[in-house]
Amino acid sequence: MRVGLMTREYPPYVYGGAGVHVEYLSRELARLIEVEVHAWGAAPVDQPVTPNLDVHFEQPWDAISNGTDAKFKGALEALSLNLLQNLKLDQLDVVHTHTWYVSMAGFLAKKLYGIPFVLTTHSLEPLRAWKAEQLGSGYALSSWMERTAILDADAIIAVSNGTKADIQRAYPDVDASKIHVIYNGIDLQQYQYDASTDRLQQFGVDTAKPYVLFVGRITRQKGVTHLVDAVKYLPAGTQVVLCAGAPDTPEIAAEIRQKVEAARADGANIVWIENMVTKEDAIQLYSHCAVFCCPSVYEPFGIINLEAMACGAPVVASATGGILEVVIDGTGANSDEATGYLVPFVQDPTTSFPTEPDQFSRDLATKITALLDDPALAKRMGRLAASASKTTSRGPRSPSKR
Structure with a gap:
């Protein structure tokens, strides 16, 4: 064959x-x-x-x-x-x-x-x-x-x-x-917690402070603009690391740059890694983040969440598409098994964009803040996420069982 x-x-x-x-x-x-x-x-x-x-x-x-x-x-x-x-x-x-x-x-x-x-x-x-x-x-x-x-x-x-x-x-x-x-999967021999922090320091991440992490392309689908808009609703000085490159268009690249610069002018602590990082870089970033955020407006599976979970990161993600079959929501009936929080939003039927984008950004910030304010909860979700990824990568449970 x-x-x-x-x-x-x-x-x-x-x-x-x-x-x-x-x-x-x-x-x-x-x-x-x-x-x-x-x-x-x-x-x-x-x-x-x-x-x-x-x-x-x-x-x-x-x-x-x-x-x-x-x-x-x-x-x-x-x-x-x-x-x-x-x-x-x-x-x-x-x-x-x-x-x-x-x-x-x-x-x-x-x-x-x-x-x-x-x-x-x-x-x-x-x-x-x-x-x-x-x-x-x-x-x-x-x-x-x-x-x-x-x-x-x-x-x-x-x-x-x-x-x-x-x-x-x-x-x-x-x-x-x-x-x-057939669900996506990852190599759990590669994606696991890395105690090293040398790559973080090279990127300018302050390892003494907790940080919120985004990893993904600069595209409408991944919702990075909504996370940047959420920064102003996070606790003052929150370190946000955007590992975001490969923009779809010059227009969206300019838009995200304007938003990041405006947020920084208002005092936001944003570290922007614009180049596409290596797998080893990403694993180290996942391993030490306080919260991994996936604000996608459309996500058939969301393998990025699986990568973060395998490295022990709690996840705050939009409640859409395949993400519902990967992340166990801490606000649901199975909160004892939770690996993060899902953030619902009303989608435009044509574009999938939030019909109320500011509310979506506020809701993202609320869930991120809940984990930043409770490190013990975040660590527990991270441990469960690492454990759940071993099951999820072989096939998630259906959302109805969550």
Whole structure:
């Protein structure tokens, strides 16, 4: 058996949860069968050699990348990459795609080579209307690529029960029997508490003070602007560490910079790590934070919460999507098992954004403050989070059991 994994992200070019997922999936599959990974980027000079694992990198067509600055360029680049990824797939028995960036690679492989096509959806374009800010009119193309592929896939993997429900809502023509829920997982040999603090000091984090941590891309989806807006409602001087880079657009980069500078002018203690950090850096940041905050407005699974929990961090996260199946809420009936707090908010049906953003920021601040004011509670939740992650990474309990 030889499977082809199609992905935009693969080490060293990982910036989100889908890349983390494919990294681990390819490694574990290669213990059992032959695996080809087809990824986006320049081939690294020092790509490690792993038995049964062949990694191929492709660049989008230069005529597109250097031929226009229009926002739709990203969607055209993705389509060109999908075509390139289909040149030599005759040895594959199954093709498996991850995210819309490569969904058409699977669709075309099925048509050209007659091989079964599996699609894992890490997010859904119809539920990410803000992508039009990044892709412009290319959002119509990314949506078409995803829809065409998901309707033709032989099997669809949803990363949570919430995502399965979203697929059925966004694409009612999909045969429900084709949808299988398989939760994301992480390597618990890597993600665990690290007592060292040298990397924190290099980043300018004051290790003598508790800090609230955010790790993620600068994108509407991850809700980092709502956390920055929440800073003014936190206890004075609270140290907030934003490990936030890879902005979707220059506009959102400028927006978050303006918000951070305005908050600092009002006395906020914000440490902003703008570059994408290494896995080792992230583990150390998770290990020593007083609270990890995930204010996402849309999150099919939220692997970032699993990473933080495995390192012993209590979590304050938005009550949406797959997060409901990962974080055990301290305000619910199972407070004795709680790994953090979930913060509900009313979502706009089109954008998923909070209809009352200031209230959402206030509510985030309230839950964060509750843990900052009660270190014993925070530590207990952190211990439970580390324990729960060992179960969660094998498959969370359904939210109805929480």
